[in-house]
Amino acid sequence: MSRSDAEGAAAASAGRQTNAPVPVPLTPARGAGAGAGRPSAGWALMASELSVLFRRKRTVVMLLALALIPVLVAVAVRVSSAGSSGRGPAFIGQISENGLFVALVALTICIPLFLPLTVGVVAGDTIAGEASLGTLRYLLVSPVGRVRLLVVKFVAAVAFCLAATLVVVVAGVLIGAALFRVGPVTLLSGDTIGVGDSLLRALLIAGYVTVSLLGLSAIGLFISTLTDVPVGAMAATVVISIVAQVLDSLDQLSWLHPWLFSHYWLSFADLLRQPIEWSSFGSNALLQLGYVVVFGALAYGRFASKDVLS
Amino acid sequence: MAQVFKRWIPAAVAGVVVAGVAAAVPLAANADPGLPSKTPQEVVALAANSSVTAFSGTVEQTSDLGLPSLPGGVGSGSSGSGSSGSGAGGSGDAASDAASSALELLTGTHTARVFVDGPDNLRLQVLDQLAERDVIRQGDSLWLYDSQKQTALHATATGTGSSAPDALPTAPGETATPEQVASKLLSALDPSTDVSVGGDVTVAGRSAYDLVLTPQATDTLVGAVSIAVDSETGLPLRVEVTAKGAGDPAFTTSFSQLTLAKPSSDLFSFTPPEGTAVTEKSVDVAAAADRAAAARAAHASGAAAASGAGDATGSDSTGSDAAHRPVVTGSGWSSIVELPAGSDSAALTSSPLLSQLTTAVDGGRVLSTSLLNVFVTDDGRVFAGAVPAGSLEAAATASAAATPVAPAPSE
Incomplete structure (x- = not known):
């Protein structure tokens, strides 16, 4: 055990004994330094973080709720069988002809609210949740560097984004295949592609939507470092995602639109054109990368310089 | 600390x-390419002799004509509900569709992908959010496909003549590519236009000459038209139309990305997907050529927007009787297009959206923008041009006097 470890442990035990908040010291924590010698510690932490996240009841319930949306859409279309009235979300008219469209309709419904909501809950909970449970100190003295903890938390949030998107797409494809016939898919351009090709495109879209949510995850991570109240961080993240979408719909602010992390959210449809329009994929990835860099650095600045009291 | x-x-x-x-990225993209200087005549010749026959690219079209922006989907939403009705009202729906698509042209930004291979093969994809409108032309056959409404229109040219492909509309009213607009503008150059070459520009990563057309006429709303001509190939890459006295262009169509390679031939063969409502239509070449000529004349007036509106309304008038042909009065930049009273203009007057945008004047209603005015008389005639509203009213009075058959509204 290195000297800094001993110091950290001593500080932690002192905190427990006196039952008074003792700040985890900034300098001796040096978790990054101590951990750098043991890269396996980082992977172990990642594995435990992921298993904690995905075994948590809340996470499972959120994923189930997301899976319910394509099911509801498919059942509603199946039961009503009123045909397309020209209203409702995009692609909904095509469902009765091809079950694979259930996944697309469900994604279109989930992107504005449900996905940001669940991602906001997970990302907002990252640091603030540990702080409110009082486990943050123990994580940091275990020892885990603050940078490493931040990275692990962000990766876990990204893993949730991917899981959430995949759940919607996979549930949509399965329920669509169960209730409707599946066949060649008509793209937006009017061209038709085979089932295998269209499943590939569905996976591409899942990837696109996951990338789209990276910026929001980074924002949530940063907000989570600001507070010890996880609910506040979650709510703030969700509100920011809604504000961004409202701003995106105001034509008077068109100069701002390319800078909003939500601007390319619905452009996943560009993957449904023939030939695929990759430019929005690229712009979206670049934009999200910018958000991750800026808010990741902000989160580092805040988290690395703050006194952890709980 | x-x-x-x-x-x-x-x-x-x-x-x-x-x-x-x-x-830094936009700055680098706009770096001065430092081209050898050319006279305006040389640049016009460069554009006229453009050897590009096959390319694919992305076109951005922006209109800022001073109209209030419409919330997304107003036009398509109303037309969507219209198309779900019974087929009996088909022509009315088509007309109001045309009106709303003409209106769409006057506001906002559109992105389209263009694939061209020779004069006969063209595919234009207007990229809407979660939807797409396609124009596919292969030889004498033309498809218009709308993914949102799941409708397709198949037009085939009938009759003979080498101009058959030209008779088919090549673009929906909403979008005009730079090279289409520029070729119409340049083919109508006359002494009433002052031509000069501005500084070098970079469009879609290619260096280009900036050809500036300034109308000499005082009675037009067009202040200047700037055409970016590719320095290598002569292909027009961007057209900007600026209203008189304005700083920023009111209408821009520009390549944002361009590849001078032959596009895949699969793109030009189109089979309507299952579940699509297909309308077959044959276009009479002679009548269509007349309309195209009138549309070209309107384009020459500099207001690409004006002719867009003309195309949109004109393309739906299948009846090719002479009474419904547009009439062009005046010349050059200040020419005025007149559409006689008919079902087309009824759509213009009946659309609630349009009646909100227009203002009532003596004898009709005026839709006024920075680049284009449209005057709809009470008896249904439509006058459009890149001229002040007063000129349109004068033209309407003159036209009514010339054709006493049309009863003047009683005073």
Whole structure:
């Protein structure tokens, strides 16, 4: 055990004994330094973080709720069988002809609210949740560097984004295949592609939507470092995602639109054109990368310089 | 404290780097390419002799004509509900569709992909959010496909003549590609236009000459038209139309990306997907050529928007009787297009959206924009041109006097 470890442990035990908040010291924590010698510690932490996240009841319930949306859409279309009235979300008219469209309709419904909501809950909970449970100190003295903890938390949030998107797409494809016939898919351009090709495109879209949510995850991570109240961080993240979408719909602010992390959210449809329009994929990835860099650095600045009291 | 301060350094650096990259990329794209200087005549000749026959690219079209922006989907929403009705009202729906698509042209931004291979093969994809409108032309056959409404229109040219492909409309009213607009503008150059060459520009990553057309006429709303002509191939890459006295262009169509390679031939063969309502239509070449000529004349007036509206309304008038042909009066930039009273103009007057945008004047209603005015008389005639509203009213009075058959509204 290195000297800094001993110091950290001593500080932690002192905190427990006196039952008074003792700040985890900034300098001796040096978790990054101590951990750098043991890269396996980082992977172990990642594995435990992921298993904690995905075994948590809340996470499972959120994923189930997301899976319910394509099911509801498919059942509603199946039961009503009123045909397309020209209203409702995009692609909904095509469902009765091809079950694979259930996944697309469900994604279109989930992107504005449900996905940001669940991602906001997970990302907002990252640091603030540990702080409110009082486990943050123990994580940091275990020892885990603050940078490493931040990275692990962000990766876990990204893993949730991917899981959430995949759940919607996979549930949509399965329920669509169960209730409707599946066949060649008509793209937006009017061209038709085979089932295998269209499943590939569905996976591409899942990837696109996951990338789209990276910026929001980074924002949530940063907000989570600001507070010890996880609910506040979650709510703030969700509100920011809604504000961004409202701003995106105001034509008077068109100069701002390319800078909003939500601007390319619905452009996943560009993957449904023939030939695929990759430019929005690229712009979206670049934009999200910018958000991750800026808010990741902000989160580092805040988290690395703050006194952890709980 | 210094320690704490240091931890914020990455945040500051990240912000600066991201802002720097965001600012530097457009600057680099607009760097002066330093082309050898050319006279306006040489640039016009360069554009006229453009050898490009096959390319694919992305076109951005922006209109800022001073009309209030419509919330997304107003036009398509109303037409969508219209198309779900019974087929009996088909022609009325088509007309109101045309009106709303003409209106769509006058507001906002559109992105389209263009694939061209020779004069006979063209595919234009208007990229809407979660939807797409396609124009596919292969030889004498033309498809218009709308993914949102799941409708397709198949037009085939009937009759003979080498101009058959030209008779088919090549673009929906909403979008005009730079080379289409520029060729119409340049083919109508006359002494009433002052031609000069501005500074070199970079469009879609290619260096280009900036050809500036300034109308000499005083009675037009067009202040200047700037055409970016590719320095290598002569292909027009961008057209900007600026209203008189305005700083920013009111109408821009520009390539944002361009590849001078032959597009895949699969793109030009189109089979309507299952579940699509297909309308077959044959276009009489002679009548269509007349309409195209009138549309070209309107284009020549400089207001690409004006002819867009003319195309949109004109393309739906299948009846090719002479009474419904547009009439062009005046010449050059100040020419005025007159559409006689008919079902087309009824759509213009009956659309609630349009009646909100227009203002009532003596004898009709005027839709006024910075680049284009449209005057709809009470008896249904439509006058459009890149001229002040007063000129349109004068033209309407003159036209009514010339054709006493049309009863003048009683005073």
